[in-house]
Amino acid sequence: xxxxxxxxxxxxxxxxxVESAHRAVSYIGELGLLQFKDLNADKSPFQRTFVNQxxxxxxxxxxxxxxxxxxxKAGIVLPVRPAxxxxxxxxxxxxxxxxxxHELIEMNANSEKLRQSYSELLEFxxxxxxxxxxxxxxxxxxxxxxxxxxxxxxxxxxxxxRASLLEQEMRPGPSNQAGLRFISGxxxxxxxxxxxxMLFRAxxxxxxxxxxxxxxxxxxxxxxxxxxxxxxxxFFSGQQAKTKIMRICEAFGANCYPVPEDITKQRQITQEVxxxxxxxxTTLDAGLRHRNKxxxxxxxxxxxxxxxxxxxxxxxxxxxxxxxxxxxKCLVGEGWCPIFSKPQIHNVLQRATLDSNSQVGIIxxxxxxxxxxxxxxxxxxxxxxxxxxxxxxxxxxxxxxNPAVYTVITFPFLFAVMFGDWGHGICLLLGAIxxxxxxxxxxxxxxxxxxxxxxxxxxxxxxxxxxxxxCGLIYNEFFSVPYHIFGGTAYKCRDTTCRDAHxxxxxxxxxxxxxxxxxxxxxxxxxxxxxxxLKMKMSILLLLLAIVAVPWMLLPKPFILRKQHLERxxxxxxxxxxxxxxDPDGEPDSARQHLEEFNFSEVFVHQMIHSIEFVLGAVSxxxxxxxxxxxxxxxxxxxxVFYEKVLLLAWGYDNILIRLIGLxxxxxxxxxxxxxxxxxSAFLHALRLHWVEFxxxxxxxxxxxxxxxxxxxxxxxxx
Amino acid sequence: xxxxxISLIFTMxxxxxxxxxxxxxxxxxxxxxxxxxxxITATICCWMMWAIVYLAQLKxxxxxxxxxxx
Numbered sequence: 001x002x003x004x005x006x007x008x009x010x011x012x013x014x015x016x017x018v019e020s021a022h023r024a025v026s027y028i029g030e031l032g033l034l035q036f037k038d039l040n041a042d043k044s045p046f047q048r049t050f051v052n053q054x055x056x057x058x059x060x061x062x063x064x065x066x067x068x069x070x071x072x073k074a075g076i077v078l079p080v081r082p083a084x085x086x087x088x089x090x091x092x093x094x095x096x097x098x099x100x101x102h103e104l105i106e107m108n109a110n111s112e113k114l115r116q117s118y119s120e121l122l123e124f125x126x127x128x129x130x131x132x133x134x135x136x137x138x139x140x141x142x143x144x145x146x147x148x149x150x151x152x153x154x155x156x157x158x159x160x161x162r163a164s165l166l167e168q169e170m171r172p173g174p175s176n177q178a179g180l181r182f183i184s185g186x187x188x189x190x191x192x193x194x195x196x197x198m199l200f201r202a203x204x205x206x207x208x209x210x211x212x213x214x215x216x217x218x219x220x221x222x223x224x225x226x227x228x229x230x231x232x233x234x235f236f237s238g239q240q241a242k243t244k245i246m247r248i249c250e251a252f253g254a255n256c257y258p259v260p261e262d263i264t265k266q267r268q269i270t271q272e273v274x275x276x277x278x279x280x281x282t283t284l285d286a287g288l289r290h291r292n293k294x295x296x297x298x299x300x301x302x303x304x305x306x307x308x309x310x311x312x313x314x315x316x317x318x319x320x321x322x323x324x325x326x327x328x329k330c331l332v333g334e335g336w337c338p339i340f341s342k343p344q345i346h347n348v349l350q351r352a353t354l355d356s357n358s359q360v361g362i363i364x365x366x367x368x369x370x371x372x373x374x375x376x377x378x379x380x381x382x383x384x385x386x387x388x389x390x391x392x393x394x395x396x397x398x399x400x401x402n403p404a405v406y407t408v409i410t411f412p413f414l415f416a417v418m419f420g421d422w423g424h425g426i427c428l429l430l431g432a433i434x435x436x437x438x439x440x441x442x443x444x445x446x447x448x449x450x451x452x453x454x455x456x457x458x459x460x461x462x463x464x465x466x467x468x469x470x471c472g473l474i475y476n477e478f479f480s481v482p483y484h485i486f487g488g489t490a491y492k493c494r495d496t497t498c499r500d501a502h503x504x505x506x507x508x509x510x511x512x513x514x515x516x517x518x519x520x521x522x523x524x525x526x527x528x529x530x531x532x533x534l535k536m537k538m539s540i541l542l543l544l545l546a547i548v549a550v551p552w553m554l555l556p557k558p559f560i561l562r563k564q565h566l567e568r569x570x571x572x573x574x575x576x577x578x579x580x581x582x583d584p585d586g587e588p589d590s591a592r593q594h595l596e597e598f599n600f601s602e603v604f605v606h607q608m609i610h611s612i613e614f615v616l617g618a619v620s621x622x623x624x625x626x627x628x629x630x631x632x633x634x635x636x637x638x639x640x641v642f643y644e645k646v647l648l649l650a651w652g653y654d655n656i657l658i659r660l661i662g663l664x665x666x667x668x669x670x671x672x673x674x675x676x677x678x679x680x681s682a683f684l685h686a687l688r689l690h691w692v693e694f695x696x697x698x699x700x701x702x703x704x705x706x707x708x709x710x711x712x713x714x715x716x717x718x719x
Numbered sequence: 720x721x722x723x724x725i726s727l728i729f730t731m732x733x734x735x736x737x738x739x740x741x742x743x744x745x746x747x748x749x750x751x752x753x754x755x756x757x758x759i760t761a762t763i764c765c766w767m768m769w770a771i772v773y774l775a776q777l778k779x780x781x782x783x784x785x786x787x788x789x
Contacts, residue, residue, distance in 0.1 A: 505784035524783035
């Protein structure tokens, strides 16, 4: 049986000429059956041969991630299956990616600048609208003094760099004439109170402060959130006050905009600002559309490019593991592969030689290995989950017996012993069937971590549910209710009046109930003593079976080994060197390396130690196996409680609403507590029984898993 | 007597299941052996569960005592 022991592995050496190296490795990656050994393990990543190519691939994948980021930020949805495109060369791809990145960065910078000026103009418009109101009222209160309107440009430092047409129209230079001047601007509402107080203190009260909140929210460039803004106007006099106020404005991040006092001028400037704003809007829109178009065209190819770059990086990483022989212009590689894949790899290498028009073929031959081979079990989607359960404890040693063969049945069986209720089993079965029916659809989606585990273990859940239905029939529990499926009960009253039924109990008048626990037990006062003793006996019997099975495996071992040793070294003088065929049931390394006499007594003592260890372990295992009893009792009691105290209680009332509520509570309690929590709990305990009690008896589990270089197993991180 | 009969029924079920597995999924000697192992293990597990429960009820030491209100 192939599944019982690891596939036979051979250690191979490849000598590849340089021109066909890249192609050979990528074809091997597609095949996915060769595990390369890292021959340059002592070199740092920067000393390896193909470090430049790896760096380039890293750069390209960074650019691809950047594109993906931009596409997600722009909210563009890509088609799931893009149309097939012609293949592209790696160098061409690099150049294209660089171009696209440059273009995208430029577009982003431009639109950033435009957006900045757009928001400033927007602020200016708000200031014009509100401050205009203040100035009008201020004007009407003036004394007939001459007032010079100061249209200075009070602003942040870099505002002056992006001078707009409006500023060029204004009169340059401050006026030195004393008189009532004002500064108008806009500031976040949250800061306005402190701002006013600061201004008041700085000007010693010689100022007039007017403010009005603007209704529209705007995006604060600093924090990129929507904030409320307030327009303010500060009236003051004197040059000193002006500098102080300007500095305070800068400190508080208030943007100041000049507002002309003259009403007609105000209207004129407002018109200009509005037209400018609409221009900018259209420009921004056009820019956005252009960028989205570019992103969409990139997006079509993105997935294909990402896969290509990832494959190339993997190929170069693998090439880095090979030894580069400069004199002979070839790469030497070593690795493990299963015996059955030898012809396939031969074909692949021949194809690589042909495709790269190389004159020299690739040399591929088997070598002897010092270290122990990796363990490889060929699993299908059914056995994969069980193999993972076993591997989580430890990967089997090469050619060691694989517990997964029995785990396929015993694990669901032990689960069912703890879970036995055929009503719950049917629910689990439905769940498993749904998962298996939608296998294809769910397999290609990205699932959450919980769903992924449930989906990966769908066949385990299927078997668990089937066994649970069986055990439920045996325990005679359907949502804790017993049924008379297999005929009548074996108990009846002692006489027709049933007087003694509550004191002395019923009497057994015929053969026992043919399948499972007699339904009469449910609800009786002696139910628990009977069931407890039954389940305890079951646990102990299962334990005894486990105990009896194992000495069969341990004790014959020295005798078998001795026989094999004698057979192998019959013709010692004609020993062949470097044979790759290893006897599956023996210990190949030790047999080849230790040529001394087979020390029978040593092996026997070794086995004795194992057996004593095992017996002591058996004592501790007794208590452990009783968990089978404990959990099944817990499950049954929980089920009974929910049934009797929730459903029956609610059903006792005539009110339809109370009945409905009771049903709903019962359904939820069953689904979450019994189906989910109890399932996980029984799963965990069955797992523990397997790992500790079963596998620790004979399983070494110190092998390492066969991880071939395969494109299929490349991490699919972002998609 | 009933014990033997039903045990025989279990054996028959096991044989039928192995035949069914051989007919439905005949995928080479190694896979066939694996399927046979699974079927035999499952049959033995199920039979054992049933046998323990049946034998425990054959000659019971206690009888059901009905509780009040039943």
